[in-house]
């Protein structure tokens with residue numbers, strides 16, 4: 343594995359919380375790696391598991407999912423669904439021979455810019471340790 | 482006027498789709514009357530070389546069942562494609578990869594080891610495995626080459642229409658045959674079935690509570706299912722919400738939950754992921770621990786979510802094997 347492997351991470355983030363936290367991290371000038379490609383969702387509960395699988399299949403080294411803390415969902419229950427889908431998806435990915443550590447779910451509120459920056463940093467470190475996604479098509 | 486020529490061919494299949502043709506009962510006589518069958522290995526004696534000798538596109542339609550898992554199947558379906566105006570993927574295996582497609586959790590080496598070495602009834606001290614070519618004093622023997630990955634028909638050749646199901650039910654087969662013979666062709670790629678999910682026509686749909694919530698996942702052999710109630714609402718996995726309708730609710734009427742043989746509806750790209758999503762939404766779990774616990778109750782997620790569609794799922798096969 344090359345020393346300077348820079349993982350590509352797709353981030354599916356709820357606009358009411360984690361996406362806003364990313365904005366906050368930005369305006370607060372917090373340092374975090376630029377490996378994440380953010381995709382804004384109306385709610386983490388709108389994330390179809392097939393999007394995550396597709397991202398991995400297309401060669402994303404990691405997939406990050408950010409939703410609101412329990413009790414804070416703008417639509418009441420979206421994040422509860424995310425939680426359950428994530429648990430089953432993790433089990434499926436494992437059976438499919440994909441390292442489930444490549445997909446991470448975190449609850450980050452709009453006020454938690456610091457948590458956002460820290461989480462992304464940790465996740466990028468972890469993916470660097472895991473190395474490139476073996477599904478990545480040969481360049 | 483000469484009758485239109487029709488071919489029926491099988492690839493990696495169980496024979497059930499052939500049986501489904503025979504199950505047309507008296508209707509089969511109508512079909513046989515209307516067409517000239519030029520290839521049907523299970524029922525009639527034709528030679529591949531007769532097909533090779535035919536002009537291109539001289540067959541009106543080839544009905545091909547089974548998934549594609551070896552070089553002979555690949556060769557013949559490519560030949561039939563060349564000789565046919567239309568190709569119909571007949572049944573779940575040709576359409577989605579089907580049950581043989583579950584072999585995509587493994588590979589050729591593992592499968593051969595089990596089949597030719599490890600089964601209790603096999604004695605193979607010299608480790609002899611089938612080879613594509615074997616030279617013997619009398620000459621050269623050949624066998625089709627077995628592939629690592631099972632494919633659906635449209636991952637091998639261009640397909641015009643799909644007749645879904647394990648096996649396709651007689652009314653849809655007749656509808657398909659009549660439509661194709663009428664010359665009034667539907668748009669290419671049409672799946673000859675319903676456009677809606679199975680739940681919409683399921684007689685048990687009306688028993689669904691307004692808000693479905695299940696606390697545990699039950700397996701059908703562990704319970705005695707109520708013959709009237711929606712399986713899912715009872716916690717018994719039923720893939721109806723993520724499966725195309727049109728089968729006549731055959732399994733449901735036999736008090737068995739749906740396993741998805743008609744494949745996904747048009748807008749869905751991955752039947753298993755879609756069902757996973759639908760199932761998760763009705764589970765009663767409010768913490769990460771509770772969600773994990775219920776996920777653990779899904780014993781065989783690949784076999785459950787992709788029973789018929791692993792080769793046509795986004796991932797197509799288990800990775801790293």
Ligand code: SF4
Pocket residue numbers: 679680681683684685686710711712713714719720721722733738739
């Ligand atoms: S989940 Fe199954 S039993 Fe319930 S309505 Fe749908 S197809 Fe019928």
Ligand code: SF4
Pocket residue numbers: 646647679724725728729730731732733738739740741742743744
């Ligand atoms: S109920 Fe489901 S598995 Fe049974 S025939 Fe219909 S689509 Fe296929």
